[in-house]
Amino acid sequence: MHIPDGFLNVGTVAATFVVSAGGLGNAVRVANKKLGEKHVPLMGILAAFIFAAQMLNFPVAGGTSGHLIGAALAAILLGPWAAVLIMSCVLIAQSLIFQDGGLLALGANIFNMGIVASFSGYYLYRLFVSMLGENRRSQLVSSFVGAWGSVFLASIVCAIELAVSGTSPIQVALPAMAAVHTLIGIGEGLITGAVLSLVLATRADLLQLQKV
Amino acid sequence: MMKTKWWLIALLVCLAVASFSPLASSSPDGLERVAEDKGFVDVGQEAPYQIIADYVFPGIENEALATILAGIIGTLILFGVAYGVAWLVKSRKREPLK
Numbered sequence: 001m002h003i004p005d006g007f008l009n010v011g012t013v014a015a016t017f018v019v020s021a022g023g024l025g026n027a028v029r030v031a032n033k034k035l036g037e038k039h040v041p042l043m044g045i046l047a048a049f050i051f052a053a054q055m056l057n058f059p060v061a062g063g064t065s066g067h068l069i070g071a072a073l074a075a076i077l078l079g080p081w082a083a084v085l086i087m088s089c090v091l092i093a094q095s096l097i098f099q100d101g102g103l104l105a106l107g108a109n110i111f112n113m114g115i116v117a118s119f120s121g122y123y124l125y126r127l128f129v130s131m132l133g134e135n136r137r138s139q140l141v142s143s144f145v146g147a148w149g150s151v152f153l154a155s156i157v158c159a160i161e162l163a164v165s166g167t168s169p170i171q172v173a174l175p176a177m178a179a180v181h182t183l184i185g186i187g188e189g190l191i192t193g194a195v196l197s198l199v200l201a202t203r204a205d206l207l208q209l210q211k212v
Numbered sequence: 213m214m215k216t217k218w219w220l221i222a223l224l225v226c227l228a229v230a231s232f233s234p235l236a237s238s239s240p241d242g243l244e245r246v247a248e249d250k251g252f253v254d255v256g257q258e259a260p261y262q263i264i265a266d267y268v269f270p271g272i273e274n275e276a277l278a279t280i281l282a283g284i285i286g287t288l289i290l291f292g293v294a295y296g297v298a299w300l301v302k303s304r305k306r307e308p309l310k
Binding site (some may be wrong): 001003005006007016030031032033034035036037039040041042043044045046047048049050051052055056057058059060062063064065066067075085086089090093094096097098099100102103114155160162167168172173176177180181183203 | 215217218219222223225226227230232233236237238239240241242243245246248249250251252254256257259260261262263264265266267270279282283286287288289290291293294295297298299301302303
């Protein structure tokens with residue numbers, strides 16, 4: 001869902017840069033209060049994993065592919081602000097070094113796949129865990145829901161940005177983006193659940209780290 | 213300290229994941245597909261410069277190898293950057309609350 005340059009108009013570029021810069025600033029402030037020694041290697045590993053996993057596009061229906069965003073996974077393990085930091089590292093590196101996602105569109109990409117996806121994934125996960133109970137199965141189901149919702153919502157926000165920019169009318173962009181990301185979100189949910197299940201089996205204590 | 217640090221193993225797993233990258237689907241992703249179908253893909257602009265564009269390390273004949281190399285480099289960079297950022301911004305309080 002990396003937006004290239006040219007899809008967004010000046011107003012949208014400016015607005016998303018301001019919001020993302022503010023979000024990133026707040027993420028640093030929260031991390032400065034809550035991030036501890038034990039979080040540090042996990043932050044590095046999650047950024048490395050998300051970068052690697054994002055390269056593995058999986059096919060969905062009709063000659064289309066999707067890939068993990070990873071924000072929900074990071075948010076479930078470390079909390080939403082830490083996830084914003086991790087996603088910003090990944091998205092900035094992808095844009096600057098790998099020419100994936102435009103330079104001007106970086107604010108929008110951080111907003112969509114960093115802020116929107118992290119917070120929606122995190123709170124959907126928490127909501128479902130609180131309804132289903134604190135056990136392994138409920139955590140896995142909730143992670144699927146959180147991850148699916150994070151992709152779906154990010155795609156909606158992306159469609160709105162395209163519409164506001166005059167690139168594609170909302171009645172065209174919104175249903176199209178929502179439909180394809182309904183499918184891609186299933187992949188996100190399955191990968192997130194699988195990784196969470198691996199963490200629960202090998203290092204369940206990592207889930208006990210304070211959420212940032 | 214006696215056993216291998218867990219994150220070293222985790223990093224090896226990430227590098228293994230990156231080396232599967234040549235097997236990835238080359239179909240357009242969700243946004244690209246919508247842009248093609250709805251006719252706005254052409255308003256997209258090329259990047260003003262290229263370093264490891266499209267996850268293919270430049271100057272290597274074998275594309276699978278170039279992709280794996282790009283993946284490994286990126287994975288190591290991201291580990292280093294995010295580790296460094298986390299270390300820099302982390303709380304300096306004595307014992308981080310549980």
